[in-house]
Amino acid sequence: MSDIFSRIEHSRTADEVVQQIESLILEGVLRAGDRLPGEREMAKQFDVSRPILRDALKTLEARGLMVTRHGGGTYVADVIGEVFSKPVMELIVNHRKAAADYLEYRREIEGLAAEYAAQRATAEDLALLDGIVARMEAAHRRADPAEEGAIDVEFHHAVGECAHNIILLHTLRSCYRLLSDGVFTNRLVVFTVSGTRDVLLEQHKAIHRAVVAGDPAAARKAAMDHITYLERAMAEAERSGDWQRISRLRLRQRTDSTETSRKS
Known part of the structure; x- marks a missing residue:
């Protein structure tokens, strides 16, 4: 999953990171179960600081779009396709x-x-x-x-x-x-x-x-x-x-x- 994230050109905030990742999920680029790159690599691709990236990932996790496995990385949550209860x-x-x-x-x-x-x-x-x-x-x-x-x-x-x-x-x-x-x-x-x-x-x-x-x-x-x-x-x-x-x-x-x- 290399280089799917774009450099944030203007205000480098957690909101910008969140919006980009949400768009990738909506467009079907990121799918349920996909593992995100490591924190260092993601921060480099977005061109943001690691604290900003961490805030963005916490927001996405709070919204139920990401799950973090202890010692195992961050994954896209299984939320897409759950139209039928x-x-x-x-x-x-x-x-x-x-x-x-x-x-x-x-x-x-x-x-x-x-x-x-x-x-x-x-x-x-x-x-x-x-x-x-x-x-x-x-x-x-x-x-x-x-x-x-x-x-x-x-x-x-x-x-x-x-x-x-x-x-x-x-x-x-x-x-x-x-x-x-x-x-x-x-x-x-x-x-x-x-x-x-x-x-x-x-x-x-x-x-x-x-x-x-x-x-x-x-x-x-x-x-x-x-x-x-x-x-x-x-x-x-x-x-x-x-x-x-x-x-x-x-x-x-x-x-x-x-x-x-x-x-x-």
Whole structure:
């Protein structure tokens, strides 16, 4: 995390340091769990005295944006993406309609994010996106559903960052937080359905191509088509799972009945 902080040009106060770090958190440059550089290095980057830096870090910690671990440094607190409280998350887990509503919401918001990304992505954004897609293709070749699922979320995170809209960015992060926290535990089942992995890879590449080409309409359509496909695939995976469960119960029941008949 070298050189992400800018030299403070005018009034070198703790407030200026606080404002800059807050902006980096809002813009998604600093993420939850990121460790800040040492005090000496940070003071040098900001070009402020160490007492001023300490005051700034204390203010950020008091606001719940930083946490200091004894002997272990200062970290960005896990506050971004906490739009859904724990009771609400438990409600979502326990009501199946919530999964459908979640995907319906994601279809619209990810369509918007992809559209903005195609309009606003910088060369650096596109380089980051290129790297993620390359890793996605490598994971696909290895046929590792867990890795593919993790990179899938990372890809959508990156598209949201390319949109350069703070509110959209953190709204999306709250959505993906539900995935990373395991609220929708059946999401990885989609990667095990025959043929689905190939389709998902191509859909992600279509979003990527549209963003790189700077085509907002195509990017929006590709993102929305992707979620529509996910809706169908998850429904199919769930239905197949129900069929398998019923088949197992039927087989067990008939096997038990046969064993009982033999004994009598």
